[in-house]
Every structure is written in structure tokens, then in C-alpha cells.
Amino acid sequence: MEQEMTDIEAQTKAATQEGSAVFKNANRPVILKFEDVVYKIKIKKEGFLKKNMKAEKKMILKGVSGIVLPGEILAMLGPSGSGKTTLLTALGGRLGGRLNGTITYNGKPFSNPMKRNTGFVTQDDVLYPHLTVTETLVFTALLRLPNSITKEEKIMHAEAVITQLGLTKCKNSIIGGPFLRGVSGGERKRVSIGQEMLINPSLLFLDEPTSGLDSTTAQRIVSTLWELANGGRTVVMTIHQPSSRLFYMFHKVLLLSEGNPVYFGMGPGAMDYFSSIGYVPSVAMNPSDFLLDLANGVSSDDSQDNQTVTKQILISAYKNHLAANLKEELQNRDNHLQDGLENKEFAQWSTTWCQQFSVLFRRGVKERKHESFSGLKIGQVLVVAVLSGLLWWQSDVSHLQDQTGLLFFYSGFWGFFPLFQAIFTFPQERMMLEKERSSGMYKLSSYFMARTIGDLPMELILPTIFVIITYWMAGLKPTAGNFLYTLFALLFSILVSQGMGLALGALVMDQKSATILGSVIMLSFLLAGGYYVQHVPPFISWIKYVSISHYTYKLLMGSQYKPNDTYPCGTNGFCLVGEFPAIKAVGLDGQILSVVALFIMLVIYRLIAYLALTRIGVTK
Structure with missing residues (x-):
């Protein structure tokens, strides 16, 4: 992506002066009444009693x-x-x-064509902190300008706005944020204005x-x-x-x-x-x-x-x-200013779904890679992985209770970690989503798919490293098949936990409340997972059927043991693994059913998150 942006700057540097003339005059004059x-x-x-409200x-x-x-x-x-x-x-x-009264634009009510000809700059500068000024405006141009303009012309428009607003000196500087040094407040405001100037609006708020x-x-x-x-x-x-x-x-x-x-x-x-x-x-x-x-x-x-x-x-x-x-x-x-807007056909969206997805995917990966691979997060995972490997060092089948404890720790740690990462996703991006959706920049579906798919590589790399470290240090079955089965089960459960976090964040839209709710739900799942309590009363045993931890724990045990496997027990004797109390309570059967259950949860949680997001901005 960085190389692409470098190429973009090289290709358009010579065209900047010519492109700046594009924005000298308004696209179509508008009389606002x-x-x-x-x-x-x-x-x-609310009165003394609620019924008096x-x-x-x-x-x-x-x-x-x-x-x-x-x-x-x-x-x-x-x-x-x-x-x-x-x-x-x-x-x-x-x-x-x-809202009552009359508001007209050249004598016409507000319409989709007029919306395309209007810029709106909010009081708060809602910008991505890790993108540079050029990247911010180029990505906006690729999303907002219609397909009648080529990609090179869109980039030229972005460079023209940079020149017109006097942002040339800081064009390669990141925007910055409260805890990240970037451009000044005045330059940030001009970037916000520049995002609206890209469409060369006749009406600017x-x-x-x-x-x-x-x-x-x-x-x-x-x-x-x-x-x-x-x-x-x-x-x-x-x-x-x-x-x-x-x-x-x-x-x-x-x-x-x-x-x-x-x-x-x-x-x-x-x-x-x-x-x-x-x-x-x-x-x-x-x-x-x-x-x-x-x-x-x-x-x-x-x-x-x-x-x-x-x-x-x-x-x-x-x-x-x-x-x-x-x-x-x-x-x-x-x-008398007949601009022809009412006679011109406008597509509902400036770009196609695939174009929106592509731009949003690239923008999202570039912005969030700094957070996903932060030194603090990497250090946290590595420290826990090494410590786990040392605590469970070479615990073979003779230490069956210890091994099942490690597998349940897998499901617990990687149930909470992705959950809390995902909970913050949409509350943090709410203002950006409201701003861009109100401007008609993209469909909600393209944003949602780009956001969730773009997170997959970044969210799955760290748990893969975690499994590689702990699996071999702990002495689990040293075959490629068993290792890949364990890795698949863990990564699949992570996607489900992430989906639940996305759903909670989108539903509540408050980080503190969503975190508390997520903690309560995940703790309930862990308690009903089958490791802590083996004899759950029937009236509350239904929790395990909706528990991510239960199905994950079941799959992880299935990756290591078969019902006819044996382990040392008693004096010079061997017992069936399937009869071990901690394993028998959960069972080694139903592996396919566990995968199906997790898949259903994966779909349902993400569907809930998507439907919850339709409340934000435009709901089309």
C-alpha cells in the first residue's frame, strides 16, 4: 500500500498545477432559500410515578x-x-x-443529485490518525468521485485540493490524534474541508x-x-x-x-x-x-x-x-439558475460495490495495522505463550488432567482476547461511519465486509504464533494432523468470539457497557464449558448449548484424543481416555456438530452486528 501511494505521488506530481484549476469555480451555482x-x-x-411520565x-x-x-x-x-x-x-x-417550513435549492427540494453537489464539514474533524494528508484525500476521492472519472484523474483532483488549500508542506505527514503527533489543528480542519471540496460542491456547509x-x-x-x-x-x-x-x-x-x-x-x-x-x-x-x-x-x-x-x-x-x-x-x-440537476441521471452510488470494498479494505488495513501489531499487544501474547509453555512443559498423556487444563485455557484466553478487541471496533468508528454514510460514500455492506475481512489476517496471526509456541513446548501430540486440527479449532472459535464482540459493540455502542456485558456472557460460557463443573443441574445445563467455550473445548479435546486411546492409571495399569472424568463429562463425540454450531453462531453474530449498524447514518 505504501509503495502504491509513492507511485501515485510520482505519477501526479507533474499534473498538480494543471489539476488545481479544476476547482477554481463552482460546479453549478445554487440559490439556497x-x-x-x-x-x-x-x-x-418523568413525574413522581413512571405512569405520570x-x-x-x-x-x-x-x-x-x-x-x-x-x-x-x-x-x-x-x-x-x-x-x-x-x-x-x-x-x-x-x-x-x-421539521416544518420550506427549504429549496434553486427552487427544488433536497434530492439525491443535490446531495452529490453538497459538501458538509462537521465541527469535529473525523479523520483516521495514521493516514497521511495525501492518503486521506486520495482514498476519499476514490470513494466519492464517480466512475466517469478515471482513477488517475481522481488522484489528480486530490492533489489539486491539497495545492488549493495550502497543504503541500504537510501532504506526507500523518493526521495524528490525541496521543499521536500529526498535523496542526488548522491543517486538520483544512483536510476536512478538502474532503468536501473533492466533489467541487456548489453548496458548502x-x-x-x-x-x-x-x-x-x-x-x-x-x-x-x-x-x-x-x-x-x-x-x-x-x-x-x-x-x-x-x-x-x-x-x-x-x-x-x-x-x-x-x-x-x-x-x-x-x-x-x-x-x-x-x-x-x-x-x-x-x-x-x-x-x-x-x-x-x-x-x-x-x-x-x-x-x-x-x-x-x-x-x-x-x-x-x-x-x-x-x-x-x-x-x-x-x-433563474437552471443547473440541469433535475434533468441529469445520477446513479445511487458513485462507485461499484467492488470498488468500495477494495478502497475500504486497503484503507482499513493501512490504518489498523499499527494497532493490531502494536508492541504492547505482541508482547502480551508472547509473554502468555512462553509462560504457558513453561507451566505445561512436556506434559504428556500421563498428565491428562494438566493437558485438558491447557486445552481449556486455550478456549478461555482466546475467547476473551478477540472478544474485547472486537467490542471496541464499531463504537470507535461510529463518528466516521456516520460522517461517510451521510455523504453517501459507500454501502453499509461494502464497509462491513471490508472491515471484517480486513481484520482476519491481523487477528489470526497472533493466535497462530501462540499455538506454535505452546503446542510444542507443552508436549501435545507431535503430528501435523493433530497440530493443524488444534489450530483450526482455535482459529475458528476466535472468529466466533470476534463476531460476538462485533455484535455487542454494534448493539450497545458504548465501550464500557459493552465490555461489562461481554464479560458476563463470556464468563457464563466458560463456567458452562464443561471443565469447572462436570455435574451441571438440568435447569441451567442449557447454557452449554450456546457456549462458545463448550464447543471449542470439545473440538480441542477431539484434536488430541480418541475414545480408544489409553493413559496410565493405577498401578501399572491403563485406562481409556474416553472414560477420564473430565473428558467423559464433555465427550469426544459430536465433532462435526460442534463445527456446525460454531458456524451458526459465526453467521448469527455477524448478522446481528450488520443489522445493528443500519441504525447509523443512512440505512440503505
Whole structure:
């Protein structure tokens, strides 16, 4: 994969300058209109008794209107909880539920073609930490750009975005994360913007793109967005507290207070408007600070009663002075930008299932190999393997109890280890899956298959090494057939345990809760596995029929013993292995049935995991 990325860079280096011109102008101009947008949610309030639980409706957005033209930046300001992000999500076509009002794009409702022409940058930069900037954008380009563009052209598009966003110096640096040094916060934000710029969107939404950045970096980000808007794009963003330099770069400003609009109009004209209705800052200050004070109801008197009155005055002033003119503009604005989107046929997916699987597989292997083969994990397995080999050193058939103990340890250790590795899989990738699925990058089935198949080599290498070390040190049957049977039984059970971990993680989506639940289930399986308790009461003996440990232990014993094998017992005597109490309780028969049972579990657990994931992002 690394060699492939090196070849990619070599092939496209000369084409970068030419490709950067591709993104100079918007693909298709879009006029965004939204009128009387109202959004309600239900809040359950629990009374003294549960039967008194009541569901109340809360209005998050209360009749918000506006219009943004190609070449304009609309900045939505307001205190926390004012509804900025909710409105942005609604305008981006990503908000369901009780949403009322009218939102149109060139006079048309949101559609699949418009979705393909829209970029959405979330507040949190959801990126893979071990991929470089180039790899991140190239993989995104291979997934998001249609098959009408060749692979080389897709890579050229990624290089063009890198050049346009000023990421050339860090193009070969990894993204990094909380515990991994990588690119800076501003560069990470530009990479997130670059992922959306790959489709050359006409409509770009950004949720607080300057959050957590210093003023200089924030200036660079907004300057980049200003240049993008200048190319004919329609840019809408939420921003919390911009500097005065940033404020005067916004073409239009929407100020929200508790879901109510209190100003919509040109950015530089905001101060004049509030002066005209009697609100003037007492000292020279940043316009955005002054607007946020007003949205919070803070003017000359900071009392709680006065704040409520101030908010009501501002809402009334908006309805009397701005709402009528805005409504007239919405009605009179001609949707003359006929971009042909409604007449163009779009496939539901930009790439085929096989292409999605291939790209996701390569990306996943490159990202997760650092975690799967970490020194800590390798050291853990090697230490346990050597210690086990020493404890069971050359324990031949004369130490039958010890050998069965080793086989049960196999099933226990390699039941818990892959289970806890798999439990964290989907909770850790939830945000990435939501982001990419909402953008329509790939089918859930291609992601799921690439994720599970991509893990197989990495998840099966360490247990194979473990068996190689312990098998020969412990003195188990030294034949190729017995060794391969043992290895097969263990690796097969690992896949089943991994499937259960994937199912629990996908169902619960909380790492702590899923870990506790997984521990309880696996301990129950171990207790019913047939080693600790040989005389299980009938009313609870059913657990062994769903126990991974029981079937694994049965297969492992079958790999070493036959019913007619003998072992030394008593004084100069021999007994049948099949009559040994610990083995007789589990039995050496039913080997094929054990394989079938584990296979059924393998399928069921993975099916549960897949169905649970359909709740995340798009469910198609």
C-alpha cells in the first residue's frame, strides 16, 4: 500500500498545477432559500410515578427564514443552544423529525443529485490518525468521485485540493490524534474541508470551522472559504465568536436567540440596524461580541428580567423591520439558475460495490495495522505463550488432567482476547461511519465486509504464533494432523468470539457497557464449558448449548484424543481416555456438530452486528 501511494505521488506530481484549476469555480451555482423553518423535539419529563411520565414538545427553531446566493458566505451566529447547528443540519438535508417550513435549492427540494453537489464539514474533524494528508484525500476521492472519472484523474483532483488549500508542506505527514503527533489543528480542519471540496460542491456547509483555532489560523480558514465563495459557491457556516476581521468577511449574517431570528442581512450593516432600533455599544468592541450580548439579552442592564425584555424587543423589531422585506425578497427572487440537476441521471452510488470494498479494505488495513501489531499487544501474547509453555512443559498423556487444563485455557484466553478487541471496533468508528454514510460514500455492506475481512489476517496471526509456541513446548501430540486440527479449532472459535464482540459493540455502542456485558456472557460460557463443573443441574445445563467455550473445548479435546486411546492409571495399569472424568463429562463425540454450531453462531453474530449498524447514518 505504501509503495502504491509513492507511485501515485510520482505519477501526479507533474499534473498538480494543471489539476488545481479544476476547482477554481463552482460546479453549478445554487440559490439556497429557507422560509419559516420550524423544528420541534419531544422531551420526556418523568413525574413522581413512571405512569405520570409526560412528553413535552420543545421548539428549537421558531420560524427562521433567509436566502443565500452563489458567491456569498452566510454566517450564523448565536449563543450556545440558540439552534445554529440544528439549522445548519436542516439546510444540509441531514435533519429528520418534526421539521416544518420550506427549504429549496434553486427552487427544488433536497434530492439525491443535490446531495452529490453538497459538501458538509462537521465541527469535529473525523479523520483516521495514521493516514497521511495525501492518503486521506486520495482514498476519499476514490470513494466519492464517480466512475466517469478515471482513477488517475481522481488522484489528480486530490492533489489539486491539497495545492488549493495550502497543504503541500504537510501532504506526507500523518493526521495524528490525541496521543499521536500529526498535523496542526488548522491543517486538520483544512483536510476536512478538502474532503468536501473533492466533489467541487456548489453548496458548502461548515459547523464552526474555526472552533479551537487561534485567530491567525482562523483567519486563514475563513480566507480560504471566502476564496471558495468567490468562485461561485454558496457557503453557509455556523461560528461562535469570530474576530472583527472575520466578521467583516461575511457577506450575510443570521443572528439567532433561543431559536428566534433577531437579525438577517448584510454583515457590515448589522451594527447600523441595531443602532437604528436603539442598541449601541457603550464602548468600541468587536461586532460579533456585541451581537452575542444582544442575543443573550444583555444590553445596559444585566438583570434577568431585563434580559428577557431585551430578547422580546429584538424579536419584535425583527418582525417589524426585517421580516417583511425578507419575505418579499424570497418571493421575488427568480430561480433563474437552471443547473440541469433535475434533468441529469445520477446513479445511487458513485462507485461499484467492488470498488468500495477494495478502497475500504486497503484503507482499513493501512490504518489498523499499527494497532493490531502494536508492541504492547505482541508482547502480551508472547509473554502468555512462553509462560504457558513453561507451566505445561512436556506434559504428556500421563498428565491428562494438566493437558485438558491447557486445552481449556486455550478456549478461555482466546475467547476473551478477540472478544474485547472486537467490542471496541464499531463504537470507535461510529463518528466516521456516520460522517461517510451521510455523504453517501459507500454501502453499509461494502464497509462491513471490508472491515471484517480486513481484520482476519491481523487477528489470526497472533493466535497462530501462540499455538506454535505452546503446542510444542507443552508436549501435545507431535503430528501435523493433530497440530493443524488444534489450530483450526482455535482459529475458528476466535472468529466466533470476534463476531460476538462485533455484535455487542454494534448493539450497545458504548465501550464500557459493552465490555461489562461481554464479560458476563463470556464468563457464563466458560463456567458452562464443561471443565469447572462436570455435574451441571438440568435447569441451567442449557447454557452449554450456546457456549462458545463448550464447543471449542470439545473440538480441542477431539484434536488430541480418541475414545480408544489409553493413559496410565493405577498401578501399572491403563485406562481409556474416553472414560477420564473430565473428558467423559464433555465427550469426544459430536465433532462435526460442534463445527456446525460454531458456524451458526459465526453467521448469527455477524448478522446481528450488520443489522445493528443500519441504525447509523443512512440505512440503505
